[in-house]
Amino acid sequence: MLDHTHDPKRQSFVISANGHADFPIQNLPLGVFSPRGGEPRSGIAIGDKILDLPATLAAGLFEGKAREAAQAASGATLNEFLALGAGPRQALRARLSELLAQGSPEQDKVEACLHIAAECTLHLPARIGDYTDFYVGIHHATNVGKQFRPDNPLLPNYKYVPIGYHGRASSIRPSGVPVRRPRGQAKPVDAAVPEFGPSRRLDYELELGVWIGPGNGLGEPIRIDEASGHVGGYCLLNDWSARDIQAWEYQPLGPFLSKSFTSTISAWIVTPEALAPFRIPQPQRPEGDPAPLSYLMDESDRKEGALDLELEVLLLTPGLRAKGLPPHRLALSNARHMYWTVAQMITHHASNGCNLQPGDLLGTGTISGPDLTSCGSILEATLGGKNPVVLASGEERRFLEDGDEVILRARGRREGYAPIGFGECRATILPAL
Incomplete structure (x- = not known):
């Protein structure tokens, strides 16, 4: 499973992600958050920011299996996304790595979907059945x-x-x-x-x-x-x-x-x-x-x-x-x-x-x-x-x-x-x- 998304030289235009102790561009974990005054939605941790996944999807930045994964992850819980398995999940990771990379041609659109993590509330990422x-x-x-x-x-x-x-x-x-x-x-x-x-x-x-x-x-x-x-x-x-x-x-x-x-x-x-x-x-x-x-x-x-x-x-x-x-x-x-x-x-x-x-x-x-x-x-x-x-x-x-x-x-x-x-x-x- 090692590929370009693990390259230690890969940098993000989100400056705080570069060298971040938890969330550099090589991580890209998923969660559910609420921006200040907003409703719970899915997001990606990147440095000291959170990428709003539904907003990124609405901006037309995904296609193919990555789009399938983003759609499944666009609700207030990630159960549907978890059910998809490795293929769509890996496609989403690859596309997110492209979108958040230094020199990304989509940087302006992606920046509009970022929230300051310290101003957001984090929730359980999925509905836990058992x-x-x-x-x-x-x-x-x-x-x-x-x-x-x-x-x-x-x-x-x-x-x-x-x-x-x-x-x-x-x-x-x-x-x-x-x-x-x-x-x-x-x-x-x-x-x-x-x-x-x-x-x-x-x-x-x-x-x-x-x-x-x-x-x-x-x-x-x-x-x-x-x-x-x-x-x-x-x-x-x-x-x-x-x-x-x-x-x-x-x-x-x-x-x-x-x-x-x-x-x-x-x-x-x-x-x-x-x-x-x-x-x-x-x-x-x-x-x-x-x-x-x-x-x-x-x-x-x-x-x-x-x-x-x-x-x-x-x-x-x-x-x-x-x-x-x-x-x-x-x-x-x-x-x-x-x-x-x-x-x-x-x-x-x-x-x-x-x-x-x-x-x-x-x-x-x-x-x-x-x-x-x-x-x-x-x-x-x-x-x-x-x-x-x-x-x-x-x-x-x-x-x-x-x-x-x-x-x-x-x-x-x-x-x-x-x-x-x-x-x-x-x-x-x-x-x-």
Whole structure:
């Protein structure tokens, strides 16, 4: 999928895009935004601007498959666009790269369709019908398992099956929307009976989100060698977790109220084409680990099914704000630490005939690295609250407190290619009602 749109020398007439940390011309992610006083519509992030896709379509700047894609993406949600699949999506990317390039003969017409991003409101990019959260970060699974089962942290099925559970789609919100601390049942270790109240052990989870593109019919599995064709794009995902509520409720059926209160995603859909330079071989499994079962095995996926993406978690507290201090970095991890690939997640999800639909969202599960500087949750970073994080403001954090803001970022970097990012995934915690 590498072509001229990935050329690191390619520049845009949108000056802020050249060298932009997230949105150079080599990225071109899609989203839904409202200009000041306007209605939601689709757009393309380019530097510190947003290209109004319906306005660009109305200006007659697309034809062929690119026009088909622009028409499908011209509404207030991108579900119809996601359903089209790779061909039209790639044609749209190629045409957008031409239109926004330095020296574009259509520059005057395109400039008339640009909005200042800081003056716009971002929305969920698609109508999310279903949301499934996986558990493919093996370091996270091991770290959490050690807190409960020191001698046997990973359950026997982990290395055979991509574990997942169905989450709540209705409570997913875009970056910037505050998160209300949930209430629920929890049973303190020293208590005889559970109590009901605000969560005292609120946590973040550093994840990638995977947008489903074309779906599959009910009863029709997705083969592993076809699974990548069902990916519509990627985002960042913070699957907030109330650990005290979770510890009491998760047996025997798994997470419920401890997860369903809110999940936060970054607002832009980064396409598979934009991430093509950052594809890498699936990491070699440790010696002694079982090989995936045959339905999860594909040589092409093994060679290029993983992603080399730097993942970062930052914390901004009331104390840091009051002293004018920058956010504190809690973790720096990488998507290469996923034990299962996205294609394996999709194939397993549909292996029983479950029908995935355009706009469905999959979470990877928390992606931690191998040490304490790369933990994707504060549960891991503080060893269950035993070792607090000490901040420059003098504050300490064992778990998240009201007024804290968690910021997730992602970057793709590779020598010979322009770095790209996802835009921030951030939210501030409000007190429980």
